[in-house]
Amino acid sequence: xxxxxxxxxxxxxxxxxxxxxxxxxxxxxxxxxxxxxxxxxxxxxxxxxxxxxxxxxxxxxxxxxxxxxxxxxxxxxxxxxxxxxxxxxxxxxxxxxxxxxxxxxxxxxxxxxxxxxxxxxxxxxxxxxxxxxxxxxxxxxxxxxxxxxxxxxxxxxxxxxxxxxxxxxxxxxxxxxxxxxxxxxxxxxxxxxxxxxxxxxxxxxxxxxxxxxxxxxxxxxxxxxxxxxxxxxxxxxxxxxxxxxxxxxxxxxxxxxxxxxxxxxxxxxxxxxxxxxxxxxxxxxxxxxxxxxxxxxxxxxxxxxxxxxxxxxxxxxxxxxxxxxxxxxxxxxxxxxxxxxxxxxxxxxxxxxxxxxxxxxxxxxxxxxxxxxxxxxxxxxxxxxxxxxxxxxxxxxxxxxxxxxxxxxxxxxxxxxxxxxxxxxxxxxxx
Numbered sequence: 001x002x003x004x005x006x007x008x009x010x011x012x013x014x015x016x017x018x019x020x021x022x023x024x025x026x027x028x029x030x031x032x033x034x035x036x037x038x039x040x041x042x043x044x045x046x047x048x049x050x051x052x053x054x055x056x057x058x059x060x061x062x063x064x065x066x067x068x069x070x071x072x073x074x075x076x077x078x079x080x081x082x083x084x085x086x087x088x089x090x091x092x093x094x095x096x097x098x099x100x101x102x103x104x105x106x107x108x109x110x111x112x113x114x115x116x117x118x119x120x121x122x123x124x125x126x127x128x129x130x131x132x133x134x135x136x137x138x139x140x141x142x143x144x145x146x147x148x149x150x151x152x153x154x155x156x157x158x159x160x161x162x163x164x165x166x167x168x169x170x171x172x173x174x175x176x177x178x179x180x181x182x183x184x185x186x187x188x189x190x191x192x193x194x195x196x197x198x199x200x201x202x203x204x205x206x207x208x209x210x211x212x213x214x215x216x217x218x219x220x221x222x223x224x225x226x227x228x229x230x231x232x233x234x235x236x237x238x239x240x241x242x243x244x245x246x247x248x249x250x251x252x253x254x255x256x257x258x259x260x261x262x263x264x265x266x267x268x269x270x271x272x273x274x275x276x277x278x279x280x281x282x283x284x285x286x287x288x289x290x291x292x293x294x295x296x297x298x299x300x301x302x303x304x305x306x307x308x309x310x311x312x313x314x315x316x317x318x319x320x321x322x323x324x325x326x327x328x329x330x331x332x333x334x335x336x337x338x339x340x341x342x343x344x345x346x347x348x349x350x351x352x353x354x355x356x357x358x359x360x361x362x363x364x365x366x367x368x369x370x371x372x373x374x375x376x377x378x379x380x381x382x383x384x385x386x387x388x389x390x391x392x393x394x395x396x397x398x399x400x401x402x403x404x405x406x407x408x409x410x411x412x413x414x415x416x417x418x419x420x421x422x423x424x425x426x427x428x429x430x431x
Contacts, residue, residue: 010056013042017271028138029368030131032333033361035271039278040286040357057276062239064273065338066229067266069240072129072158073247074255079199085159091149091311092156098303100125106296107352115171116349122164123340123356124300128333129154131364135371136328146321149312150328161335162241163188168339172346190232190245197249206254218261221250240338270334277341278357285354293358301366304329305374320375327374331367336360 016038024031085092103124107117132154141147166186197205209224211217225246232242250258308326317325340356343349 006056013038013057013272013275014268017275021271030128030134030331030333030364031271032128032131032274032337032364035274036278036337036357036361039275040281040283042275042279057272057279060269060272061276061341062273063226064266064269064271064276065240065341066225066243067262068270068273068334068338069161069244070225070247071259071262071266073244074250074259076155076158076248077202077251082199085156088152088156088311091153091307091314092160094310095153095157095307096125096160098307099300102296102299102303106292110292110351112349112352116343116352118171119168119339119343119348119352120356122168123332123336123359124296126157126161126332126335126339127154127304127329128331128335128364128367129158131331131333131367132328132371135331135368138368139372141324141328144321144324146308146312146315146317146325146328149315149317149325150308153307153311153329157335158244162244165241165339165342168342172342172348190241202249202251205249206252209250210254210257214257214261217254217257221246221254221258222262222265273341274334274337277337277344277353280344281353281357285351286358289351289355290358293355294362296355297359297362297366300332301330301363301370305370320379323375323378324371327370327372330363330370332360332363 017035020034020038021031024034100121103120103122104117106124107113107120112120132150136142136147136150209217209220211220225243228246229239229242233239247255305323305326308324308329309322312322312325336356337360340353344353
């Protein structure tokens with residue numbers, strides 16, 4: 001009887017997620033808010049709380065986080081990460097300062113304490129690479145001059161996760177300063193060693209994992225990822241970081257083949273993860289935090305726009321492209337929920353989960369709108385781009401010469417690589 005109830009519950013969840021994803025696809029909209037709402041409906045205080053399948057959903061959610069980070073690591077090579085770190089670190093520092101600080105300040109003003117401040121700083125800091133990639137693809141901006149700038153910021157945020165997650169894990173575990181320092185040192189040491197090995201011996205590792213049989217490739221990569229993630233978690237480093245580093249170590253045809261094989265599994269378990277997060281959030285707890293979440297969303301939407309504008313200006317992109325870069329970076333999503341999920345599991349602050357849910361729901365809806373309308377709205381308000389009394393042909397030539405942000409061939413050194421990365425990620429999202 002228990003087995004039958006489990007199959008019914010879990011089957012209903014998967015079917016419902018499929019229908020929600022199809023509905024979101026027709027609207028050309030991210031399904032993340034719908035998955036979160038589904039979790040709220042079936043969780044504590046929801047319409048129909050789950051029973052038999054909740055434990056399996058929890059395991060599936062953990063696998064979803066691991067696969068999210070693995071697939072993220074597959075998008076980049078170690079040389080890409082090192083190159084971005086060397087050339088774009090000022091943009092990363094500005095991004096951290098403008099977007100992490102508001103979250104930390106908000107947590108302290110709410111009286112949640114320093115640990116919750118570190119967690120909420122991460123929630124407001126990290127943009128959603130999945131949502132952003134899909135939006136850029138839908139808007140046809142893959143070849144724009146600002147695209148490499150956006151990708152560089154996303155790469156730096158993803159790389160920072162390898163340092164940030166072990167810190168959060170140690171803080172939530174309540175370890176001492178000495179033990180936390182050891183944990184962070186281990187995490188940094190492992191990350192550095194993996195990057196070194198990936199740069200020097202990436203081809204050897206990929207050749208070892210490679211297989212012409214998709215079944216064997218899937219089993220080897222998935223087994224290796226779960227094994228490394230488990231060892232990392234045992235060392236208090238974070239399973240997600242272990243999975244991310246495995247993805248970085250794989251390259252070439254192996255990475256492409258793995259991406260193709262694991263994309264459906266990633267999408268399935270990632271959807272389960274969002275549902276699981278919603279399951280542990282009581283819908284009745286959201287209204288009391290909706291105003292702080294809305295205020296934080298407005299502030300951090302503005303700071304993300306400022307971040308993109310500054311980074312694009314530094315890269316020599318024109319005014320229109322600067323506004324487009326800023327508006328595109330606004331969306332938060334999967335990683336904000338991953339970070340908040342760690343705090344919810346640890347029971348650090350009851351209101352943090354509801355606030356993070358409301359915050360992500362707001363920005364994952366607003367993000368595509370800011371990506372589309374920030375530049376035309378800014379142009380209209382500032383009066384830029386419309387010189388009076390200029391002939392249309394001359395005006396167009398002048399705008400292209402001075403703006404440089406229309407879809408021209410990108411001349412930055414890593415433009416081709418960045419465009420390939422975004423195209424692959426967008427194709428995976430569409431799948």
